[in-house]
Amino acid sequence: MESSKTGRRPGTPQTKEAILDAAIASFVESGYAATTIRGVARAADVDPALVMHFFGSKDGLFDAALRGAMPVRELAVALSGDVSSLGARLTRRYLEVWESPETGPRIRAIVGSIASTPAAAQIMRDFMSGELATPLAKSLPGDQPERRAILAAAQLMGMAFARYLLAVEPMASMTTDELVISVGPSVQRYLTGDLG
Amino acid sequence: MESSKTGRRPGTPQTKEAILDAAIASFVESGYAATTIRGVARAADVDPALVMHFFGSKDGLFDAALRGAMPVRELAVALSGDVSSLGARLTRRYLEVWESPETGPRIRAIVGSIASTPAAAQIMRDFMSGELATPLAKSLPGDQPERRAILAAAQLMGMAFARYLLAVEPMASMTTDELVISVGPSVQRYLTGDLG
DNA sequence: AGATGAATTCAACGTGGTTGAATAGCCCCC
DNA sequence: GGGGGCTATTCAACCACGTTGAATTCATCT
Numbered sequence: 001m002e003s004s005k006t007g008r009r010p011g012t013p014q015t016k017e018a019i020l021d022a023a024i025a026s027f028v029e030s031g032y033a034a035t036t037i038r039g040v041a042r043a044a045d046v047d048p049a050l051v052m053h054f055f056g057s058k059d060g061l062f063d064a065a066l067r068g069a070m071p072v073r074e075l076a077v078a079l080s081g082d083v084s085s086l087g088a089r090l091t092r093r094y095l096e097v098w099e100s101p102e103t104g105p106r107i108r109a110i111v112g113s114i115a116s117t118p119a120a121a122q123i124m125r126d127f128m129s130g131e132l133a134t135p136l137a138k139s140l141p142g143d144q145p146e147r148r149a150i151l152a153a154a155q156l157m158g159m160a161f162a163r164y165l166l167a168v169e170p171m172a173s174m175t176t177d178e179l180v181i182s183v184g185p186s187v188q189r190y191l192t193g194d195l196g
Numbered sequence: 197m198e199s200s201k202t203g204r205r206p207g208t209p210q211t212k213e214a215i216l217d218a219a220i221a222s223f224v225e226s227g228y229a230a231t232t233i234r235g236v237a238r239a240a241d242v243d244p245a246l247v248m249h250f251f252g253s254k255d256g257l258f259d260a261a262l263r264g265a266m267p268v269r270e271l272a273v274a275l276s277g278d279v280s281s282l283g284a285r286l287t288r289r290y291l292e293v294w295e296s297p298e299t300g301p302r303i304r305a306i307v308g309s310i311a312s313t314p315a316a317a318q319i320m321r322d323f324m325s326g327e328l329a330t331p332l333a334k335s336l337p338g339d340q341p342e343r344r345a346i347l348a349a350a351q352l353m354g355m356a357f358a359r360y361l362l363a364v365e366p367m368a369s370m371t372t373d374e375l376v377i378s379v380g381p382s383v384q385r386y387l388t389g390d391l392g
Numbered sequence: 393a394g395a396t397g398a399a400t401t402c403a404a405c406g407t408g409g410t411t412g413a414a415t416a417g418c419c420c421c422c
Numbered sequence: 423g424g425g426g427g428c429t430a431t432t433c434a435a436c437c438a439c440g441t442t443g444a445a446t447t448c449a450t451c452t
Contacts, residue, residue: 015430015431016430031311032311033229033311033312036407036408036409037408037409037410038407038408038409046431046432047431047432047433048408048409048410049410049411049412049431049432049433050430050431050432052409052410052411053429053430053431054430057409057410058408058409058410111311112310112311113311114308114311114361114362115227115228115229115307115308115309115310115311115312115361116229116311116312121361121362124362125362125363125364128358128362128364129364129365146366147366147367147370147378150358150364150365150366150367151355151367151378151379153358154354154355154357154358154359154367155351155354155355155382156354157354157357157358158350158351158352158353158354158355158357159347159350159351159354161350161353161354161357162324162346162349162350162353163350165310165311165317166310166317166320166321166324167321168321168324168325168346169325169346170342170343170346171343171346171347171350174343178392181391181392182343182347182386182391182392183347185385185392186351186382186385186386189381189382189385190378190382195377195378196374196377196378211399211400232438232439232440233439233440233441234438234439234440242400242401243400243401243402244439244440244441245400245401245402245441245442245443246399246400246401248440248441248442249398249399249400250399253440253441254439254440254441
C-alpha cells in the first residue's frame with residue numbers, strides 16, 4: 001500500500017478522512033501544542049504538505065477535527081423533565097459528559113486549547129452561546145433566559161475547569177453526587193431563581 | 197550600548213531583571229505560544245542562550261516571570277467585614293482584579309496559558325488552593341471550609357473565564373453590578389449556605 | 393598572579409509550520 | 423480519442439523556534 005513515486009495515489013480518496021482521524025487522535029491525546037502536522041501526516045501515511053493543502057493551517061486542522069465534538073445531544077437529554085430539578089440534572093449530565101471516555105477527552109482537548117488557538121475559543125463560544133444556551137433558554141420560564149443560561153453554563157465550566165483541568169483539591173476528589181448536591185442548587189438558582 | 201564582541205558585558209549585572217521585564221511584557225501581551233525566547237532575548241538586547249542559562253527553559257521563564265503575579269493581597273481585602281456579605285464583596289473584588297489594567301492582563305496571561313505550559317497550571321493551582329482558598333477557609337464559620345472555598349473559587353473562575361477569555365454574550369456586556377447581584381449570592385451560598 | 397566561577401556570546405542541531413513548484417491520475421469537452 | 427484542466431499528492435526548501443555545547447570575557451577570591 002505504500003507509494004514510492006510522486007503524484008496522486010490512485011484509488012483511495014478517503015485520505016482526508018484518514019488525516020482527520022489521525023488529527024483527532026493526536027489532539028485528544030496530546031493537546032494542541034504537542035500535536036504536529038508532520039506527526040499527523042506520518043500517522044496518516046501522507047506528506048505534511050497534503051495536510052496543509054486540505055486544511056490550510058494547523059488551526060484549520062484543529063477546527064475541522066474538533067468542531068462538532070461538543071456533546072450537544074448528550075446534554076440535551078437533561079432538558080426534558082421537571083424544571084424545578086433541572087439544575088441537578090444538568091449538573092449531573094455535565095459531569096458525566098466530562099467523565100465519559102467517549103466525550104470527555106474531546107472536551108478536554110477543546111477547552112484546554114482555548115488559549116492556544118483561535119479555533120478552540122470559537123468552537124467553545126459557539127457551543128456555549130449557540131448550542132447550549134439557546135435550547136436551554138427556550139425551556140426556561142422566567143425573565144432574561146439567555147442571561148440565566150449563560151450564568152449556569154459559566155458555573156458549570158468553572159467547576160469542570162477546576163476539577164478536570166486544574167485538578168485542584170479538594171474538588172478533584174469529590175464524588176459526582178457530592179458535586180451535584182453542592183453545585184446543582186446554584187445552577188438551579190441561575191435557571192429559575194431570583195437574580196436580583 | 198550594543199555589544200559587538202563576545203564575552204560578558206561589563207558593568208550591568210541587572211541583565212536578569214531586564215530579561216524578566218521583557219518576558220513579562222511579552223507573555224502578557226502575546227501569550228505563551230506567541231512569546232519566543234529569541235524575541236525576549238532581542239528585547240533585552242541579549243543572546244537567546246543567556247535566557248536559557250538563567251531560566252533553564254521557556255517554561256522556567258514563564259514561571260519566573262509570572263509566579264507571584266496573582267493578586268493575593270488585592271483579594272484579601274475583601275475578607276475583612278461581615279461574613280454574611282462576603283460573597284458579594286469577593287465577587288466584586290474579583291471582577292475588579294480582572295478589569296484592572298495593573299492586575300488584569302497578568303491573570304489573563306496565566307489563566308490563558310494553563311493548557312500551554314505546566315508552569316501556568318501549577319501557578320494557578322498554588323493560587324487557588326494555597327493563596328486564595330486557605331485564608332478564605334480560615335474566615336469561614338461553617339463545616340468543610342476548604343471545600344466551600346474551592347467551590348466559590350471555581351464559580352468565580354468560571355465567571356471570569358466566560359466573560360474575559362471567551363467573551364461570550366450576554367455575559368461579556370453585563371455590568372459589574374449586575375454580575376455581583378447575579379453571582380454574588382451563589383458565592384455566598386458556597387461560603388456560608390447549606391451544601392446538602 | 394593564578395585559579396575559580398559566573399556572565400555572556402557564537403555556532404550548530406533538530407524540529408516545526410508553511411510554501412512553491414512539480415508530477416500523476418481523473419474527468420469533461422470537442 | 424486526445425487534449426485541457428482540475429485535484430490529489432509529493433518533494434525540496436525556507437525560516438523561525440527551543441535547546442545545547444563549547445568558547446570567551448570579566449570579577450572576585452586566594
